[in-house]
Amino acid sequence: MNVLEQIQLNLNKLSRSERKVADAILASPKSAIHSSIATLAKLADVSEPTVNRFCRRMDTKGFPDFKLHLAQSLANGTPYVNRHVEESDSVEDYTNKIYEATLASLDRSRQMVDTATINRAVDILTQSKQISFFGHGASAVVAQDALNKFFRFNVPVQSFQDDLMQRMSCINSSDGDVVILISHTGRTKSLVELAMIAKENDATVIGITATDSPLANECNLVISTEIPEDTDLYMPMASRIGQLVIIDVLATGFTLRRGSKFRDNLQKVKQGIKESRFNKLLNK
Amino acid sequence: MNVLEQIQLNLNKLSRSERKVADAILASPKSAIHSSIATLAKLADVSEPTVNRFCRRMDTKGFPDFKLHLAQSLANGTPYVNRHVEESDSVEDYTNKIYEATLASLDRSRQMVDTATINRAVDILTQSKQISFFGHGASAVVAQDALNKFFRFNVPVQSFQDDLMQRMSCINSSDGDVVILISHTGRTKSLVELAMIAKENDATVIGITATDSPLANECNLVISTEIPEDTDLYMPMASRIGQLVIIDVLATGFTLRRGSKFRDNLQKVKQGIKESRFNKLLNK
DNA sequence: CACATTTATGTAATTTAATTACATATATTG
DNA sequence: CAATATATGTAATTAAATTACATAAATGTG
Numbered sequence A, B: 001m002n003v004l005e006q007i008q009l010n011l012n013k014l015s016r017s018e019r020k021v022a023d024a025i026l027a028s029p030k031s032a033i034h035s036s037i038a039t040l041a042k043l044a045d046v047s048e049p050t051v052n053r054f055c056r057r058m059d060t061k062g063f064p065d066f067k068l069h070l071a072q073s074l075a076n077g078t079p080y081v082n083r084h085v086e087e088s089d090s091v092e093d094y095t096n097k098i099y100e101a102t103l104a105s106l107d108r109s110r111q112m113v114d115t116a117t118i119n120r121a122v123d124i125l126t127q128s129k130q131i132s133f134f135g136h137g138a139s140a141v142v143a144q145d146a147l148n149k150f151f152r153f154n155v156p157v158q159s160f161q162d163d164l165m166q167r168m169s170c171i172n173s174s175d176g177d178v179v180i181l182i183s184h185t186g187r188t189k190s191l192v193e194l195a196m197i198a199k200e201n202d203a204t205v206i207g208i209t210a211t212d213s214p215l216a217n218e219c220n221l222v223i224s225t226e227i228p229e230d231t232d233l234y235m236p237m238a239s240r241i242g243q244l245v246i247i248d249v250l251a252t253g254f255t256l257r258r259g260s261k262f263r264d265n266l267q268k269v270k271q272g273i274k275e276s277r278f279n280k281l282l283n284k
Numbered sequence C: 001c002a003c004a005t006t007t008a009t010g011t012a013a014t015t016t017a018a019t020t021a022c023a024t025a026t027a028t029t030g
Numbered sequence D: 001c002a003a004t005a006t007a008t009g010t011a012a013t014t015a016a017a018t019t020a021c022a023t024a025a026a027t028g029t030g
Helices: A003-009 A016-027 A030-032 A037-044 A049-055 A063-074 A091-112 A114-128 A138-153 A164-171 A190-199 A238-259 A258-270 B001-008 B016-027 B028-032 B037-044 B047-058 B062-074 B091-112 B115-126 B139-155 B163-171 B189-200 B238-259 B260-272
Strands: A130-135 A177-182 A204-209 A221-222 B130-134 B175-181 B204-207 B219-224
Touching: A003 A016, A003 A063, A016 A030, A016 A037, A016 A049, A016 B189, A030 A063, A037 B163, A049 A063, A091 A221, A091 A238, A091 B037, A091 B091, A091 B115, A091 B238, A114 A221, A114 A238, A114 B091, A130 A138, A130 A164, A130 A190, A138 A177, A138 A238, A138 A258, A138 B139, A164 A190, A164 B091, A177 B260, A190 A204, A204 A238, A204 B001, A238 B091, A238 B238, B001 B016, B001 B091, B016 B028, B016 B037, B028 B062, B037 B047, B047 B062, B047 B189, B062 B260, B091 B238, B115 B219, B115 B238, B139 B175, B139 B238, B139 B260, B163 B189, B175 B189, B189 B204, B204 B238
Parallel strands: A130 A177, A177 A204, A204 A221, B130 B175, B175 B204, B204 B219
Antiparallel strands: none
16 A cells, blocks of 8 residues: 555544645645655644654654655556456557566565575575476476576486376485476476475475465475466466576576586586577678 | 666766766665665765765756655666676575566566567467477477467467477478477577578468577568577576567467457366366365 | 543754765866 | 866755654543
8 A cells, every 4th residue: 555545545534733734745745745844844734743743654754754655656556567458458458468467477476585495495406416397387398497497507407298207207316306396386286296206205395386285285395486366368377487587596596506617517508509509790 | 767767878977986876776776765865875985975966967956856756766667677696696686686687678578579560470370270389498498388378279389399300390381381480599590490491381480589680581570589688607598588478478369369269278278187286175 | 520641733952864165186188 | 297177075064854842632531
């Protein structure tokens, strides 16, 4: 709830003088944010400390803080709104809606990500003997992206899409191995089974999934991706983008933790695939 | 143009001390708006009047006015700053930087996307006999994601990662087939070859790639993903996220264009994979 | 209703924040 | 190199905001 709304909703609960302050602000909020407390107090016909008390009552630290919050209230509300695609939408409409929904989802993910958990995951990954990434459907794509990223570090890393290969990999796992299971809902049956098998074989299981789900309950560590989202027939599942960014974060953390030797290997890989590309200047 | 953008655009034109001020603000704009001029000056290692002069240079009346404008910039949907990950970064720092870089990239992509081109691509896809998605490396992941999405529409769609299979698919293509080639730079040699082969066989070639690249030159239609980005050893390639969102947009456009028959098929697929998941209420 | 207690309010004093003035340092130009 | 312009920081001054305290008004209790 922003400050402007808060003022309007609490009008009836304000005292006589504080009501005067509210009225003066509501009469011209744009002007209020640029006014001194003295100017506003005079305009509202109250004392300066009354204005200050009003600001405190609106849960701000004082007048300058109140003005900042009011300024943000005036500046168009929340930055990205998650709106449904409608059948009648033009290409401009649905394109923008999808971008905004994705941005909104990613922003929420940014706010909710638990960096302590990320740090622990990076610890575990850094010390692992082998890393496996598994997921199904859209999350399988994330697992493959993870493979593509971690493969460049020249550490033992694998990812399979075939269900049997996944099971065998988990059966073959042992202490020091890490199995990362990726699932939006955490309710995919076969992934929960993979978690159990891996744990039975002393691997560490990390879930990139919804907390308080069957899969989360079988994991040693859970990186939460539980952003509520409206999926319907037209709206893509934006949360897989959040999963991809978590992979990015883990990969960067891994690189930073591992230090210069792995940076060198990254450079080696980058150089090694250069020939598969047209040179930027010559082959235009 | 808001204050945050103005700062970023004028970085090169600032004097040494004022550049320090800008860097301190960009490092933590949310914190800056709540700071006194003394705190910010200390943080930036400059004098208080230098901060005041910086604010005047940004066309604000002084520090309080600058803060108000900055607060509105932050509330207005362009808050994200693309900052490099440093070796000394904490997990909080690099996590936030990666999220912000991704959000910044995606926001730019949103602003630059050409909806007329999207519309044409949706036209072409809607009328196609068969759709193929190909990419390499990180873009191969995008191609697979596309397969996962379009497969649900029950239209002929394919995607291979094996180079030979890709070539054979393009050799086998004919009029009415669409080949979508995904590449960040547009300079991957084998993808350019795929484009040539597909065109020789009368397929329509759509590139999700950089304009003015070898691949773009071989395509019938180019959906541009040419967002300048700073990639270095630590920063992930955020543009693949933009490619994924373009796939989302195309898929939604396809669904809207195709109408109710395809909506029904989506429901059928969704229902069909329900049993692979634990029921939300019962199996907790 | 009267009295006691609590809450609201404004004046004045104090503190903090921001701005201005001025001297010095640095960069640029002829 | 010298002269001029620009940048910068210290110290002083002004403005803005907050706190302290006394008084007024409202509320609650017997």
